[in-house]
Amino acid sequence: MLHDFKVRDESKLLTPGLLVYPDRVQKNIDSMIRIAGGVERLIPHVKTHKMSAVIKLQMQAGILQFKCATLAEMKLLLDCGVDLILLAHQPTPEKARQFLKWQKEYPHIHCATLVDNLDSLNLFSELTKEADENINLWIDINNGMNRTGIIPEKALSLYRAMIRIPRVSFSGLHVYDGHIRPEDLQDRIAKCNDDFKPVKELISQIEAAGGVVPHIISGGSPSFYPHSLQKKTLLSPGTTLLWDLGYKKIWKESPFLNAAVLITRLISKPNTNTYCFDLGHKAVASEMPLPRVTILGMENAIHKGQSEEHLIVFYDEPNDFKVGDLFYALPYHICPTVAKYNRVYTVEDNMQTGYWDVEARDYQIDLNS
Numbered sequence: 001m002l003h004d005f006k007v008r009d010e011s012k013l014l015t016p017g018l019l020v021y022p023d024r025v026q027k028n029i030d031s032m033i034r035i036a037g038g039v040e041r042l043i044p045h046v047k048t049h050k051m052s053a054v055i056k057l058q059m060q061a062g063i064l065q066f067k068c069a070t071l072a073e074m075k076l077l078l079d080c081g082v083d084l085i086l087l088a089h090q091p092t093p094e095k096a097r098q099f100l101k102w103q104k105e106y107p108h109i110h111c112a113t114l115v116d117n118l119d120s121l122n123l124f125s126e127l128t129k130e131a132d133e134n135i136n137l138w139i140d141i142n143n144g145m146n147r148t149g150i151i152p153e154k155a156l157s158l159y160r161a162m163i164r165i166p167r168v169s170f171s172g173l174h175v176y177d178g179h180i181r182p183e184d185l186q187d188r189i190a191k192c193n194d195d196f197k198p199v200k201e202l203i204s205q206i207e208a209a210g211g212v213v214p215h216i217i218s219g220g221s222p223s224f225y226p227h228s229l230q231k232k233t234l235l236s237p238g239t240t241l242l243w244d245l246g247y248k249k250i251w252k253e254s255p256f257l258n259a260a261v262l263i264t265r266l267i268s269k270p271n272t273n274t275y276c277f278d279l280g281h282k283a284v285a286s287e288m289p290l291p292r293v294t295i296l297g298m299e300n301a302i303h304k305g306q307s308e309e310h311l312i313v314f315y316d317e318p319n320d321f322k323v324g325d326l327f328y329a330l331p332y333h334i335c336p337t338v339a340k341y342n343r344v345y346t347v348e349d350n351m352q353t354g355y356w357d358v359e360a361r362d363y364q365i366d367l368n369s
């Protein structure tokens with residue numbers, strides 16, 4: 001495993017840092033297309049990587065529709081010239097105005113966003129009038145995650161209100177089921193199908209009312225395979241591009257490869273069997289308890305603590321580790337890890353070949369550019 005990631009000349013690598021392996025990203029894209037049964041069913045999320053380089057690799061493979069969560073991610077997709085963008089984060093008024101402004105400036109790109117309540121629907125109605133624009137809306141459905149969305153049992157009335165509003169067009173149902181995490185594949189498929197039943201019931205109600213649900217977008221990575229079996233829905237994984245240990249645990253048999261690896265250096269040995277690395281919680285996703293990474297070559301280390309710029313581990317196996325040595329570490333959660341870096345090193349054939357910028361990592365972007 002270590003050999004797969006090792007860079008031959010480590011002397012110029014600044015730590016902490018993030019290495020990305022383009023050939024592995026490419027293999028992950030191929031696996032996504034294989035599982036989806038074609039590019040047409042894919043609308044991958046860009047939140048995991050926030051990089052134009054990764055968007056462009058997907059576009060070269062024929063994937064032209066994408067999801068995003070922030071305005072910076074949306075702008076990145078507009079600049080990449082994709083066909084379709086779903087801002088999958090119900091916009092507040094100032095974001096909605098910017099969405100409509102960009103939509104007008106990029107008429108060749110189909111833009112859409114989410115709605116899950118009447119107030120937001122009315123806001124979009126007002127803003128489209130003000131901007132003299134139309135808006136494509138997906139109804140965001142809560143089928144068990146309880147994060148955003150309207151529960152399927154209440155969604156028919158939102159649909160009815162929506163179709164009465166001029167300038168608003170109903171794109172379909174957006175069903176993100178990030179709560180589906182059983183580690184056994186058959187259990188995951190069963191839970192995914194079970195939680196989807198109320199969505200099917202809603203579709204029947206809309207059809208009985210004379211309507212049509214043009215499309216359904218469902219799932220992230222853990223439910224990607226289960227939803228792929230349904231054939232009718234569009235699929236929106238994101239983490240599959242770079243992969244991480246958290247999802248490796250949930251979906252052991254997945255074909256996805258770790259395509260992003262942290263690098264860190266041993267900076268101190270403050271006591272017997274105690275090692276300190278320059279990998280603090282400012283350098284890796286830290287919303288979960290320790291361990292937040294697995295250090296290759298030190299898999300059995302006990303992770304004792306992390307401060308802003310330090311990671312302390314206890315390790316009692318014989319070794320000749322020296323201060324200054326470089327270590328490779330797999331993160332448990334890659335998406336917030338990437339967002340901590342303004343650029344990542346690219347590694348091909350065990351050589352560091354350049355950088356990819358993480359262009360969409362900021363919230364505060366210049367809206368006039």
Ligand SMILES: Cc1ncc(COP(=O)(O)O)c(C=O)c1O
Nearest residue numbers: 045088176220221236237238239
């Ligand atoms: C709305 C939405 N769609 C898709 C995804 C991608 O899911 P995953 O990270 O499991 O691949 C996410 C991830 O948070 C999401 O919030």
